[in-house]
Amino acid sequence: xxxxxxxxxxxxxxxxxxxxxxxxxxxxxxxxxxxxxxxxxxxxxxxxxxxxxxxxxxxxxxxxxxxxxxxxxxxxxxxxxxxxxxxxxxxxxxxxxxxxxxxxxxxxxxxxxxxxxxxxxxxxxxxxxxxxxxxxxxxxxxxxxxxxxxxxxxxxxxxxxxxxxxxxxxxxxxxxxxxxxxxxxxxxxxxxxxxxxxxxxxxxxxxxxxxxxxxxxxxxxxxxxxxxxxxxxxxxxxxxxxxxxxxxxxxxxxxxxxxxxxxxxxxxxxxxxxxxxxxxxxxxxxxxxxxxxxxxxxxxxxxxxxxxxxxxxxxxxxxxxxxxxxxxxxxxxxxxxxxxxxxxxxxxxxxxxxxxxxxxxxxxxxxxxxxxxxxxxxxxxxxxxxxxxxxxxxxxxxxxxxxxxxxxxxxxxxxxxxxxxxxxxxxxxxxxxxxxxxxxxxxxxxxxxxxxxxxxxxxxxxxxxxxxxxxxxxxxxxxxxxxxxxxxxxxxxxxxxxx
Amino acid sequence: xxxxxxxxxxxxxxxxxxxxxxxxxxxxxxxxxxxxxxxxxxxxxxxxxxxxxxxxxxxxxxxxxxxxxxxxxxxxxxxxxxxxxxxxxxxxxxxxxxxxxxxxxxxxxxxxxxxxxxxxxxxxxxxxxxxxxxxxxxxxxxxxxxxxxxxxxxxxxxxxxxxxxxxxxxxxxxxxxxxxxxxxxxxxxxxxxxxxxxxxxxxxxxxxxxxxxxxxxxxxxxxxxxxxxxxxxxxxxxxxxxxxxxxxxxxxxxxxxxxxxxxxxxxxxxxxxxxxxxxxxxxxxxxxxxxxxxxxxxxxxxxxxxxxxxxxxxxxxxxxxxxxxxxxxxxxxxxxxxxxxxxxxxxxxxxxxxxxxxxxxxxxxxxxxxxxxxxxxxxxxxxxxxxxxxxxxxxxxxxxxxxxxxxxxxxxxxxxxxxxxxxxxxxxxxxxxxxxxxxxxxxxxxxxxxxxxxxxxxxxxxxxxxxxxx
Numbered sequence: 001x002x003x004x005x006x007x008x009x010x011x012x013x014x015x016x017x018x019x020x021x022x023x024x025x026x027x028x029x030x031x032x033x034x035x036x037x038x039x040x041x042x043x044x045x046x047x048x049x050x051x052x053x054x055x056x057x058x059x060x061x062x063x064x065x066x067x068x069x070x071x072x073x074x075x076x077x078x079x080x081x082x083x084x085x086x087x088x089x090x091x092x093x094x095x096x097x098x099x100x101x102x103x104x105x106x107x108x109x110x111x112x113x114x115x116x117x118x119x120x121x122x123x124x125x126x127x128x129x130x131x132x133x134x135x136x137x138x139x140x141x142x143x144x145x146x147x148x149x150x151x152x153x154x155x156x157x158x159x160x161x162x163x164x165x166x167x168x169x170x171x172x173x174x175x176x177x178x179x180x181x182x183x184x185x186x187x188x189x190x191x192x193x194x195x196x197x198x199x200x201x202x203x204x205x206x207x208x209x210x211x212x213x214x215x216x217x218x219x220x221x222x223x224x225x226x227x228x229x230x231x232x233x234x235x236x237x238x239x240x241x242x243x244x245x246x247x248x249x250x251x252x253x254x255x256x257x258x259x260x261x262x263x264x265x266x267x268x269x270x271x272x273x274x275x276x277x278x279x280x281x282x283x284x285x286x287x288x289x290x291x292x293x294x295x296x297x298x299x300x301x302x303x304x305x306x307x308x309x310x311x312x313x314x315x316x317x318x319x320x321x322x323x324x325x326x327x328x329x330x331x332x333x334x335x336x337x338x339x340x341x342x343x344x345x346x347x348x349x350x351x352x353x354x355x356x357x358x359x360x361x362x363x364x365x366x367x368x369x370x371x372x373x374x375x376x377x378x379x380x381x382x383x384x385x386x387x388x389x390x391x392x393x394x395x396x397x398x399x400x401x402x403x404x405x406x407x408x409x410x411x412x413x414x415x416x417x418x419x420x421x422x423x424x425x426x427x428x429x430x431x432x433x434x435x436x437x438x439x440x441x442x443x444x445x446x447x448x449x450x451x452x453x454x455x456x457x458x459x460x461x462x463x464x465x466x467x468x469x470x471x472x473x474x475x476x477x478x479x480x481x482x483x484x485x486x487x488x489x490x491x492x493x494x495x496x497x498x499x
Numbered sequence: 500x501x502x503x504x505x506x507x508x509x510x511x512x513x514x515x516x517x518x519x520x521x522x523x524x525x526x527x528x529x530x531x532x533x534x535x536x537x538x539x540x541x542x543x544x545x546x547x548x549x550x551x552x553x554x555x556x557x558x559x560x561x562x563x564x565x566x567x568x569x570x571x572x573x574x575x576x577x578x579x580x581x582x583x584x585x586x587x588x589x590x591x592x593x594x595x596x597x598x599x600x601x602x603x604x605x606x607x608x609x610x611x612x613x614x615x616x617x618x619x620x621x622x623x624x625x626x627x628x629x630x631x632x633x634x635x636x637x638x639x640x641x642x643x644x645x646x647x648x649x650x651x652x653x654x655x656x657x658x659x660x661x662x663x664x665x666x667x668x669x670x671x672x673x674x675x676x677x678x679x680x681x682x683x684x685x686x687x688x689x690x691x692x693x694x695x696x697x698x699x700x701x702x703x704x705x706x707x708x709x710x711x712x713x714x715x716x717x718x719x720x721x722x723x724x725x726x727x728x729x730x731x732x733x734x735x736x737x738x739x740x741x742x743x744x745x746x747x748x749x750x751x752x753x754x755x756x757x758x759x760x761x762x763x764x765x766x767x768x769x770x771x772x773x774x775x776x777x778x779x780x781x782x783x784x785x786x787x788x789x790x791x792x793x794x795x796x797x798x799x800x801x802x803x804x805x806x807x808x809x810x811x812x813x814x815x816x817x818x819x820x821x822x823x824x825x826x827x828x829x830x831x832x833x834x835x836x837x838x839x840x841x842x843x844x845x846x847x848x849x850x851x852x853x854x855x856x857x858x859x860x861x862x863x864x865x866x867x868x869x870x871x872x873x874x875x876x877x878x879x880x881x882x883x884x885x886x887x888x889x890x891x892x893x894x895x896x897x898x899x900x901x902x903x904x905x906x907x908x909x910x911x912x913x914x915x916x917x918x919x920x921x922x923x924x925x926x927x928x929x930x931x932x933x934x935x936x937x938x939x940x941x942x943x944x945x946x947x948x949x950x951x952x953x954x955x956x957x958x959x960x961x962x963x964x965x966x967x968x969x
Contacts, residue, residue: 077962077966079820079892079966080888080962140891141887144881144887145881147880148875148882151921155925156928167921170917170921171914171918174914178913178914181891182894182907182910185906188895189895189898189899
C-alpha cells in the first residue's frame with residue numbers, strides 16, 4: 001500500500017513525460033488514460049482506512065498523535081532535514097480524490113494539444129504531493145511545483161491579457177511561497193524536525209514543542225503564505241485576472257484544487273505545526289474571513305464579466321472556509337473541509353460552464369450574453385444548477401460548508417464571534433443575490449445576438465466532463481459524511497481537543 | 500629555517516592542471532593542429548578533475564607549525580574537480596568559435612588551462628598568500644582571453660572585447676592591491692597568514708586587524724562583483740566572447756567565493772559581508788529587470804546570485820557549507836544558461852538582445868528546455884530542483900542562525916528575480932516558429948549541454964551527493 005503513495009506521484013509524472021513526447025492527436029487519449037489511472041489510485045486509500053480508531057474508542061494521548069492510513073517515510077536530503085514522508089488520512093483523502101477527479105475531467109475536456117495536457121499532469125503531481133506530504137520541507141517543495149506549470153498554462157493558452165495575468169499570478173504566489181519557506185524553516189530549525197506527525201499534537205506528547213513566540217511568528221508567516229494562495233482578502237487581487245485569462249481547464253484546476261492547497265495548508269501546516277499561534281491569531285483570521293465574504297459578494301454584485309464574477313465568488317467561498325478554520329473548533333474545521341470539497345466541485349463545474357459559454361459566444365461580458373434559456377436550455381439549466389449549488393441551497397454540497405462555518409462561529413460564543421457569524425450570514429444572503437442576478441442576466445430575457453449565433457448543443461465529451469461533478473455535488477449535499485466520515489479523530493488531534 | 504616536506508601525492512591535482520597547460524602549449528607547438536590541441540586540453544582538464552576526486556582528502560603539505568599551505572579535504576577536491584569540469588565545459592563551448600578561427604586555438608587552450616591551474620590552487624590553498632597567488636593565476640589569463648578575438652576579413656570589427664579586457668584588468672589590479680594590503684595589515688596585527696591560525700587579534704591591534712579583514716573582504720568582493728564593487732562586470736561579460744563570459748561567471752566567481760569563504764569563516768567580517776550581500780542581491784536583481792541584452796541580463800542575475808552566497812557567508816563558519824553548496828548548484832545552472840546562449844546564437848557572435856531569442860525554444864526545443872530548466876533553477880523553482888535546494892540551504896542556514904531579517908531579504912529578492920526569469924522564459928516560446936533561423940547545434944556544445952543538464956538533474960534529485968561532500 002505504501003507503493004501506492006509513490007505511484008500516485010509517479011504515474012502522472014510519467015504521463016506528463018510520455019504525453020509531451022507524443023504527437024498532438026494522441027495527447028488527449030493518452031493523458032486521459034494516465035489521469036484515469038491516477039484517479040483510480042487516488043480512490044484506493046479508502047481500502048486501508050483503519051477501523052480500530054473510531055472516535056469513542058480513541059482518546060488523544062493514547063497513541064501516536066496522528067495516524068495516517070498509509071504512509072511512507074524515506075530519507076531524501078538529510079543535510080536539509082528533508083524526508084520523503086507521504087501519508088493519507090481523513091483530512092487529505094477527500095482532497096486527493098477531488099484532485100484525481102478534476103484532473104481526469106480536465107484531461108478529457110482538453111482539446112488544445114500535448115503541451116497543455118502534459119502541464120495538467122505536472123500540476124496534478126504538485127497538488128497531490130502537497131496533499132500527501134507529511135514533511136514540512138517536502139510540503140514546501142510540492143507547493144512550489146505547481147507555480148511555473150500554472151504560469152505556463154495561463155501564459156500559453158489564456159485570453160488576450162494572458163501575459164500580465166500570468167505574471168501577476170506567478171509573482172504573487174511566489175511571494176506567498178517564499179513566506180511559506182521562511183515559516184517552514186523557522187519551524188524546522190526551532191523544533192529540530194520537519195515531520196508533521198511529530199509536530200502535530202506536540203503539545204500533548206511534549207515532543208518538539210515550539211515556544212509561544214516562535215509559534216506566533218511562524219503562524220503569521222504561514223498564514224500569510226496560505227492567505228495568498230487561498231486567497232484571503234486583501235491578498236486576492238491576483239485571482240480574478242488569472243481566472244479571467246486562463247483557459248477553461250486552467251480555471252477549473254486553479255479554482256478546484258490549487259486554491260485548496262492554501263486552505264489545506266492552513267489546517268495541516270498552520271494549525272498543525274503552530275496551534276498556539278493559530279489560536280492567538282484566530283480573531284484576526286476570523287475578521288479577515290468575514291470581510292472576504294462580504295467584500296467578495298459586494299464585488300460580485302458589480303461584475304459584468306462571467307469568469308471574473310465566478311472568480312470573485314471564490315473569494316467569498318474561501319472566506320467561509322477560513323472562517324471555519326478561524327473558529328478552531330472541530331465543527332468549524334469540518335465545515336472548512338466540506339466547504340473546500342464543495343467549492344472544488346461546484347466552482348469547477350461553474351468554470352467548465354463559463355468556459356463553454358465563452359467559447360461558444362466569443363464573449364464573457366454579461367451585457368452581451370442573455371437569454372441562454374431560449375437557445376440552449378440544457379446549458380442554461382446546468383448553469384442554474386451550479387449557481388444554486390454555489391449559493392448554498394440545502395441539499396446541495398455548497399450548503400454544509402457555509403452553514404456550519406456560521407454555526408461554528410455562533411458556538412464559539414461571545415459578542416465578537418456572534419457578530420462575525422451574523423455578518424457572515426448576511427454575506428451568504430448577498431451570495432444568493434449575485435448568483436440570482438447572474439442567472440437573470442445570462443439565462444432569462446430575449447436571446448442576444450451572440451447567444452443566438454452560438455451552437456446550443458452540449459457535446460458528449462462535455463456531458464462526460466460535467467456529469468461526475470453534478471452527481472458529486474448532489475451526493476455531498478445529501479451525505480456530507482462522504483467527506484467528513486474520518487475527520488473527527490485527526491481534527492481532534494490537530495486542535496488538541498478532548499472528545 | 501628548515502625546508503618544508505613536500506607530499507607529491509597531495510599535489511597531484513595541481514601537477515595535472517599545470518601539466519595540461521604545458522601540454523596545450525606543446526601540442527600547439529609540435530602538432531600545430533587545432534583538433535589535437537583542443538582534444539589534449541580537454542582530456543587534461545578531465546584528468547585534472549578525476550585526479551582531484553581520486554586523491555580526495557590527503558595529508559596536508561607545505562606545513563609549518565600551526566598551519567599548512569596545501570590542504571586536500573573533500574570540499575577542496577570537489578571544488579577543484581568543479582574548476583576542471585567548468586574549464587572543460589567552457590573549452591567545449593568555445594570549439595565552434597575556435598574552428599572558425601575567432602581566436603587562436605593554441606593560445607586559447609594554454610591560457611584557459613593556466614586559469615584552471617589557478618582555480619585548483621585556490622581550492623587547496625591553506626594560507627592567504629597561496630590563496631591570492633592562486634586567485635591571480637586564475638584571473639591573469641582571463642584578461643587576455645576576454646580580449647582574444649580575431650575578426651575575419653570583411654567581418655565588422657569591434658573594440659568591445661578589448662575595452663572589456665582593459666576594464667577588467669584595471670579593476671582586478673586594484674582589487675588585488677587592496678587584498679594584499681588587507682593581508683598585510685592582518686599579518687601585522689596577528690602575525691598569521693595560514694588560514695588555520697587566523698583569528699581575533701590581541702587587544703591593542705584589534706582595530707588594525709579589523710581594517711585588514713574589511714579590506715580583505717572588499718578586495719575579494721571585486722572578484723565576485725559584489726555591489727558597489729561591480730561596475731566592471733556587465734561591460735566585461737557583454738564584451739567578452741560568450742564562453743569566456745560563462746567562465747567569468749562561473750569559475751572566476753567560484754575562485755572569489757572560495758577565497759571569501761576562507762576569510763569569512765575565520766575572521767569576524769559579518770557586518771561588511773551582510774551589507775555587501777543585501778546591496779548585491781537587491782541592486783543586481785533590480786537592474787536585471789531592465790536589461791535588454793541577454794548576456795547583460797545573465798551578468799546582473801549572476802551578480803544577484805553572488806549576493807545570496809554572500810548572505811550565507813555573513814554567518815561566518817556556520818554559513819560556509821550552505822554558501823559553497825549554493826555556489827556549486829549555481830555554477831552548474833549558470834553554465835547551462837550560457838551554453839544555451841552559445842548554442843542558439845551564430846558561431847562566435849555576441850550574446851545578442853533578448854529579442855534575438857524570441858521563439859527560440861520553438862525552433863530548438865531541447866536547448867530551449869535546458870534554458871528553461873536553468874532559469875527555473877536560478878529562480879529557485881521546480882523543475883530546477885538543484886536551484887530550489889540551493890536556496891533552501893542558504894535560507895535554512897540563515898534562519899537557523901537567527902538571521903531572519905537577512906533570510907527575508909533573500910526571499911524577497913527571489914520574488915523580484917522571478918520577474919525577469921519568467922520574462923526570458925516566456926520569450927523563448929513567443930513569436931513565430933518558422934524555421935528560418937534554425938541552425939544545427941554543434942556537437943561539442945550539445946555535449947556540454949547534455950552533460951551539464953544531467954548533472955543539474957541528478958543534483959536536483961540527489962542533492963545529498965553534494966551537501967554530503969561539503
